[in-house]
Amino acid sequence: MSDDRRLDVLRAIVQDYVRTSEPVGSKALLERHELGVSAATVRNDMALLEDEGLITAPHTSAGRVPTDAGYRLFVDRLSSVKPLTRAERTAIQRFLDGAVDLDDVVARTTRLLSSLTHQVAVMQYPSLSxxxxxxxxxxxxxxxxxxxxxxxxxxxxxxxxxxxxxxxxxxxxxxxxxxxxxxxxxxxxxxxxxxxxxxxxxxxxxxxxxxxxxxxxxxxxxxxxxETEERVVLSGTANLARVGSDFPTSLSLVLDALEEHVVLLRLMGGLTAGDGEHVAVSIGAENAYVPLQTTSVVTSRYGVAGGLGVVGPTRMDYPQAMASVRAVARYVAEILDG
Incomplete structure (x- = not known):
């Protein structure tokens, strides 16, 4: 199996599973995607992807779902983060430009990120240090x-x-x-x-x-x-309840972890590197804090003062989340540095 075809099959599985939350079979892949190969070839490719630990069968059905390693390869092989549309960028700018003070900037930012990504938005107040x-x-x-x-x-x-x-x-x-x-x-x-x-x-x-x-x-x-103690603000925790099937046994643990702001600050501090052009993604077991190992975290830094991002299930629309986090971080930096 060629690397390019393997990535095409993995990409199709990730996209379908994120959209439907249902295990993906070879028949569905052929119907929804122009892979240019036979059903037997797709089944063989899926078997090899499973052997490599990139997809797995959640039960005895013919469908497969991505593993943490599969999501990681998918994210790492994104050629670039697709920019938001002009309309989306304009909406972000107008919404954030209406803020009257720092507290309002933070509140608007978390609400906006949660709305754009349908995940839990997290924002660290600008660090006084x-x-x-x-x-x-x-x-x-x-x-x-x-x-x-x-x-x-x-x-x-x-x-x-x-x-x-x-x-x-x-x-x-x-x-x-x-x-x-x-x-x-x-x-x-x-x-x-x-x-x-x-x-x-x-x-x-x-x-x-x-x-x-x-x-x-x-x-x-x-x-x-x-004011040396850092502060974080959350928005959209109800979004986790809407995808409760992604957390069959761990939703309460995830919600408890999100209430621990010290944990979030450490998580943000460890992931937010570079500036608003850089987006960091931590997937599943890559998160050091055990209760968050059923989640993925997408973060970026705004200016040099703090970080923001989203937390959600590993079954996440990574391109959309990364583009939204990057765009919002840029605008927040412009507002606070202006």
Whole structure:
């Protein structure tokens, strides 16, 4: 059997099984695909594919289904990821462009990915550890209270209100000077490096004003410290219930695993390499976390700040999922980097 014909038969089996969820026989292959060979040749090719561990018989019927190894070969031999149509790309852009803030971007992205792929969509919030400071705003809010607003390059905003121990009603110049000094030191700096640079701000102000500067430095440090824990958002878990036959004994385990955000973050971190042009696919037993070994995970990175992707059964429309994940990652990166 030639490699090209073997791949043609395997590709046809994968496509039919993904579409119908029914084991695929040689007769169906000949009816649905122009393979250009006889029924006997297709049966022989299927037997050889089974010997190679690429397809298997789920029961005593004549039909065969792909194995994890079969899906892997199918994905690896995709000549390219088929781009979405112009209409699909326009719809994605319009939907995401309507977002009003970072939370809305994340919520819209997961809903969109779930809708496009009919899988569970997962998105990691932009990682502060890989982000930079865009701007720090200081706003007196009455008495001795000062609001400190940290704006990150990804659009993420954190704020704290602190009591600086003195009335700021007549301290506009002090607040303006601190704002200027803080941004001069930390704007454009990696968030992980910002706290140490605040020491220079404290040292540079008049000794009488240092308690205020120390309060600002402490609040910024707390904001960064509290946000070191990464966050993920899910959408479309109900899609798994619609394909419950793909998880005859493991659906509850998969759902439990999806609730463990630490697991998802590790999974995303391990798979999201490169940028929005690169799509990573982990199939079945390739997933290190046992409860997810009946699933496949398709992910990509948006910019350098985080990852997004979909989780679903191994009987997944891989070309569609990969194209959708790649396209959405591109648009999210444009929005957050813009």
């Amino acid at each position: 890989r982000s930079t400071v865009r701007h720090v705003e200081l706003v007196p809010v009455g008495g001795g209270r000062l609001m400190i607003v940290l704006i990150v390059n990804t659009g993420r905003v954190e704020q704290r209100v602190v009591d600086v121990g003195r009335d700021l009603a007549d301290a506009e110049d002090l607040v303006a000077d601190l704002r200027s000094r803080v941004n001069a030191e930390v704007a454009g700096l990696a968030l992980t490096a910002a706290p140490t640079r605040m020491a220079a701000v404290v040292d540079a102000v008049d000794p009488l004003d240092r308690p205020v500067a120390e309060s600002v430095a402490a609040a910024l440090g707390e904001a960064l410290q509290e």
